[in-house]
Amino acid sequence: MPTVIVPYVRDPVDKSYRKMMAGVARFERERALAPAASLRFRLLPRLPTTDMRGVALRIAGERISVPLALDADHSFVLPRNEEALRDDAAVVANRRADSLTWRAAIHSPGLAPGTRRLGDLRLECRVGIVAGLISNNSPIFGWLSDALSDAGQVCTSADGNYLFFAERPLFAVTVRHGARAEVLPFKMLYAGGRLSAGDLRFCDCQVLLDRSYYAPIFDPAWPDEAVLEFAYMDEPAGGAP
Template sequence: MQTVIVPYVRDPVDKSYRKMMAGVARFEREHALAPAASLRFRLLPRLPTTAMRGVAVRIAGERLSVPLALDDDNSFVLPRNQEALRDDAAVVANRRGDSLTWRASIHSPGVAPGTRRLGDLRLECRVGIEAALVSNSSPMFGWLSDALTNAEQVCTSADGNYLFFAERPVFGVSVRHGARAEVMPFNMLYAGGRLTASDLRFCDCQVLLDRSFYAPIFDASWPDDAIVEFEYMDDAP
């Protein structure tokens, strides 16, 4: 791993390396939710003007800069680096902080395209909250206040409102396990379907609104192997 020493001044929108590694530790502790999956972190556009080609990410501190390899979907693995932990380093991208959003990316092998495994989503939420990835800043997202910044409250409550993003704009979302199937109501799509134009600028879903959805990760009656299925807007009739 290449290490280059460059000066760095933390920007408040950058992600804390220590917190992201706390998310990695959470993944390791609760790996049973997605036992065959690995953990990546992913960058997504927050603004319509965000150019996602050529994005670069590094671990940056006052005395180190470690470039991270990005996959084609702008996801990366965060390595353990003791110097970065000691230095209270940040994970930074070469884009304006308000132009990107961050999520954990956990995908079990063998899950069909156009679907997600519910246990993977449960673990994504817990890792994402532990790693402090979400950066919504409106009173509408009061669940991200100090009282609701732990995974137990956000990811196990019907009011947790942890947003996920599908790969394409969604028309409908359903959950299935065996003979049981339920179509998710409209208020579980499009960030609840109640954001005004002024609210939207505070949500990290603003350019991904038509891909956003909530999942019943809080509902213990659905097992981890339940499958979330998407009906996309561009599906053939």
């Protein structure tokens, strides 16, 4: 495996390798939600000042250091490494803590651009909670302190507050299955529109606020095959550019 030098950073971004592998195991157990998809993890900017150029990532422990390859969208596959599990290693980026956020990335093939499948999002939530990816510590997310590891509570409740991020700033989101279609209400966009300037600095959505949305992953009336369709701020009226 090629050597990648990750410059030393004081107080770096890191996640527990064991927890992230527990997320991988959850994906394997519940992949019926997204049977044609594979699992990746993704790094996203958390601060306006975060420079995503040159981000490097590795599995690091007392006796192990394994570089991880990042794609152009800063996503990666997390391999199983028994030594890293024994070493209670961390997944470490060469950026300071709170400069990046993390999400599971599960995409079924064959979807039209600007759409997401609801079953994929349901599984992303369950994997993300078990893997310990969420780092919101605003009072508005205070309930998470007691529910961070309970994917059932977070991902099946209307109060779950698991934030997803679109690729571009959002104008509207429509959920569609067959002849049924509903536009998501404003309270399900932009972190619910409830964050004050003071709260925003504690939310991992702060630089991605205009791309953030909640999905009806908790609502069994929408099947896994339902699709979310995004209308973006930069699209002209009447269709995509």
